[in-house]
Amino acid sequence: MLSVDELETPAVLVDLDVLERNIERMAERARQHGVRLRPHAKTHKVLEVGRLQLAAGAGGLSLAKTGEAEVFAAAGFDDIFLAYPIVGADKARRLLRLADRVRLRVGVDSVEGAATLGDVFHAAGRRLEILLKVDVGFARVGVAPEAALAAARQLVDRPGLCLRGLFTHAGHGYLRDTPAGVAEVGRQEAETLTSLAATLRADGLPVEEVSVGSTPTARHAMGVAGVTEARPGNYVYHDASQVSLGTCGIEDCAMSVLATVVSVPAAGRAVLDAGSKTLSSDPLRPRPAGHGWLLGRRSRIERLSEEHGVVAVAEAESFRVGERVRVLPNHACVVSNLHDRIFAVRGDQVEAEWRVAARGRVD
Amino acid sequence: MLSVDELETPAVLVDLDVLERNIERMAERARQHGVRLRPHAKTHKVLEVGRLQLAAGAGGLSLAKTGEAEVFAAAGFDDIFLAYPIVGADKARRLLRLADRVRLRVGVDSVEGAATLGDVFHAAGRRLEILLKVDVGFARVGVAPEAALAAARQLVDRPGLCLRGLFTHAGHGYLRDTPAGVAEVGRQEAETLTSLAATLRADGLPVEEVSVGSTPTARHAMGVAGVTEARPGNYVYHDASQVSLGTCGIEDCAMSVLATVVSVPAAGRAVLDAGSKTLSSDPLRPRPAGHGWLLGRRSRIERLSEEHGVVAVAEAESFRVGERVRVLPNHACVVSNLHDRIFAVRGDQVEAEWRVAARGRVD
Numbered sequence: 041m042l043s044v045d046e047l048e049t050p051a052v053l054v055d056l057d058v059l060e061r062n063i064e065r066m067a068e069r070a071r072q073h074g075v076r077l078r079p080h081a082k083t084h085k086v087l088e089v090g091r092l093q094l095a096a097g098a099g100g101l102s103l104a105k106t107g108e109a110e111v112f113a114a115a116g117f118d119d120i121f122l123a124y125p126i127v128g129a130d131k132a133r134r135l136l137r138l139a140d141r142v143r144l145r146v147g148v149d150s151v152e153g154a155a156t157l158g159d160v161f162h163a164a165g166r167r168l169e170i171l172l173k174v175d176v177g178f179a180r181v182g183v184a185p186e187a188a189l190a191a192a193r194q195l196v197d198r199p200g201l202c203l204r205g206l207f208t209h210a211g212h213g214y215l216r217d218t219p220a221g222v223a224e225v226g227r228q229e230a231e232t233l234t235s236l237a238a239t240l241r242a243d244g245l246p247v248e249e250v251s252v253g254s255t256p257t258a259r260h261a262m263g264v265a266g267v268t269e270a271r272p273g274n275y276v277y278h279d280a281s282q283v284s285l286g287t288c289g290i291e292d293c294a295m296s297v298l299a300t301v302v303s304v305p306a307a308g309r310a311v312l313d314a315g316s317k318t319l320s321s322d323p324l325r326p327r328p329a330g331h332g333w334l335l336g337r338r339s340r341i342e343r344l345s346e347e348h349g350v351v352a353v354a355e356a357e358s359f360r361v362g363e364r365v366r367v368l369p370n371h372a373c374v375v376s377n378l379h380d381r382i383f384a385v386r387g388d389q390v391e392a393e394w395r396v397a398a399r400g401r402v403d
Numbered sequence: 404m405l406s407v408d409e410l411e412t413p414a415v416l417v418d419l420d421v422l423e424r425n426i427e428r429m430a431e432r433a434r435q436h437g438v439r440l441r442p443h444a445k446t447h448k449v450l451e452v453g454r455l456q457l458a459a460g461a462g463g464l465s466l467a468k469t470g471e472a473e474v475f476a477a478a479g480f481d482d483i484f485l486a487y488p489i490v491g492a493d494k495a496r497r498l499l500r501l502a503d504r505v506r507l508r509v510g511v512d513s514v515e516g517a518a519t520l521g522d523v524f525h526a527a528g529r530r531l532e533i534l535l536k537v538d539v540g541f542a543r544v545g546v547a548p549e550a551a552l553a554a555a556r557q558l559v560d561r562p563g564l565c566l567r568g569l570f571t572h573a574g575h576g577y578l579r580d581t582p583a584g585v586a587e588v589g590r591q592e593a594e595t596l597t598s599l600a601a602t603l604r605a606d607g608l609p610v611e612e613v614s615v616g617s618t619p620t621a622r623h624a625m626g627v628a629g630v631t632e633a634r635p636g637n638y639v640y641h642d643a644s645q646v647s648l649g650t651c652g653i654e655d656c657a658m659s660v661l662a663t664v665v666s667v668p669a670a671g672r673a674v675l676d677a678g679s680k681t682l683s684s685d686p687l688r689p690r691p692a693g694h695g696w697l698l699g700r701r702s703r704i705e706r707l708s709e710e711h712g713v714v715a716v717a718e719a720e721s722f723r724v725g726e727r728v729r730v731l732p733n734h735a736c737v738v739s740n741l742h743d744r745i746f747a748v749r750g751d752q753v754e755a756e757w758r759v760a761a762r763g764r765v766d
Binding site for chain 2: 048049050051082104105124125126127128130131149150152153156175179180181182183184211300301302303304305306309311313314316317318320321322323345346347348350360361362373374377378379380400402403
């Protein structure tokens with residue numbers, strides 16, 4: 041078995057003890073609340089991690105893109121929710137093929153978008169299960185709560201479609217400065233959605249599913265009666281942003297990037313072989329600050345080029361060329377998408393090399 | 404032959420007419436100045452584009468990572484400069500294998516880093532050609548100009564190494580606000596390096612190569628007598644940052660991202676199926692502003708999630724679900740690294756699908 045010291049850098053490491061604990065804790069939390077956990081697998085895009093999530097009790101996976109679902113479906117995953125407004129006839133035909141092998145649900149947020157999907161399914165004598173996306177404050181996709189009833193009425197009778205419920209994603213939790221603020225977003229997310237579900241049901245519309253998202257808000261949203269499903273993704277790995285948001289401690293972060301100091305060209309400066317091609321240029325949440333944390337060091341990664349992480353060396357610290365460091369990334373999900381493989385480690389031992397099977401599936 | 408309209412989105416397009424013109428123009432500029440053009444292929448990571456560059460007269464390629472060089476070497480490219488401080492015995496052994504099949508040069512900026520490479524080559528009875536990196540103001544890697552003589556003296560007699568010259572990269576040109584400022588950085592870059600070369604030669608040190616980098620500064624640096632090689636990369640595609648810097652016009656940008664409007668959830672907002680997983684979260688240079696330009700539109704991409712590009716719709720413009728748009732990215736090089744394939748188009752026809760063969764080679 042390889043030891044971590046033998047890996048070439050940069051390399052993405054996932055600590056198995058932490059990963060397993062994160063997966064178990066979130067599964068247990070969902071069990072306690074009687075909510076189905078359907079993790080968003082975009083965070084890892086790794087078949088082996090998805091299997092660990094199912095083994096711990098997750099009821100299917102969430103994904104964003106059709107191509108990602110195709111990868112997981114081909115590997116035997118049989119219950120997938122595409123939590124994204126899938127649009128267009130080409131994609132509808134791919135969804136039709138996917139629906140042959142998996143229990144598939146798809147997000148919609150417009151009648152125009154949904155109609156194309158419905159037409160393709162209807163022509164094949166089939167119906168596609170859809171969930172209507174509601175915007176609870178993130179201002180990205182989703183119908184406004186006050187527009188949800190009208191949208192659901194239009195969708196429910198649409199040929200080729202079968203409306204199953206509502207879903208949301210409280211991404212604005214990532215912008216709140218305090219854990220209390222994040223908790224408030226989570227409760228609001230769930231309360232808005234459950235209240236809307238009641239309104240729609242009173243109107244005779246079928247709302248079986250009330251599905252909420254996001255790692256920082258999951259614990260708060262799950263506790264609201266009426267929520268049936270939660271779709272956190274990042275919790276498997278966590279990252280510097282989750283620590284900053286108060287979601288977890290550094291000890292709960294499973295992913296780190298092993299890097300080598302390739303240059304110490306001047307006093308106060310060291311350069312790592314991990315830049316934006318390895319760590320991404322995503323900012324720290326909730327407030328931008330640096331490009332990942334050097335574990336066990338006070339020095340900061342103050343800027344990135346594609347292949348360089350430039351470290352502002354703290355007083356009383358020093359780095360030497362060839363030395364190895366570990367970086368806790370700002371945002372784990374985007375790191376996954378940059379790498380073909382990651383290394384599953386336990387202590388100093390590399391237990392497995394995992395392929396990031398659904399990496400780069402953009403469409 | 405496919406038309407662009409038949410491609411699924413998001414998709415990265417490269418306009419062949421523009422690509423060919425960009426390649427030819429830079430090659431011609433280098434010829435006029437009597438400078439070897441050694442383009443940095445990190446921008447495209449595509450074998451076919453590298454072949455076009457060589458066919459137009461480039462004398463070899465530049466790359467950053469050992470793994471990238473391995474991909475190009477395996478495809479028959481036989482003259483490669485790794486313009487990056489390669490560190491460590493594992494990588495040195497890979498360089499030794501590479502040196503069996505290509506004329507290889509490697510950047511160094513420390514005696515410690517270089518010594519490890521030299522030891523491995525010396526043990527094999529070989530010598531590795533090295534260029535010393537000099538920092539001309541970017542403050543990333545490279546020895547300070549005043550430290551270059553001492554470093555070169557230490558390197559020149561080191562077993563297993565063969566000092567060939569000096570190189571630099573004026574990345575700080577990307578931070579200058581005006582074309583005149585960029586030009587000044589380019590001239591300073593070249594003048595610092597040629598003057599240093601003279602100092603080293605007067606000391607009896609061999610400095611055959613004086614190699615400069617960067618697309619915005621290339622035209623200015625090439626004109627300085629004594630420069631032997633230029634390593635611009637981005638010029639093959641250009642991007643919104645190059646336009647902002649005054650390097651080129653929009654009509655000189657070969658790469659665009661074809662995207663679909665997947666949601667128009669509220670007045671003033673439209674959402675594309677291209678987010679940071681497709682466009683990257685790299686900022687616009689020289690001043691951050693938005694996340695790529697919507698070609699032919701005044702509306703702005705004001706924020707990105709991984710799979711969402713959120714457009715602030717300009718007054719008098721509108722978008723509908725299913726509509727297609729093209730985005731000029733902030734930074735073309737990082738877009739290449741996010742995609743397994745790109746589409747080479749001429750007008751509305753897709754002439755080829757190219758694999759981004761060296762994508763994701765982080766080590």
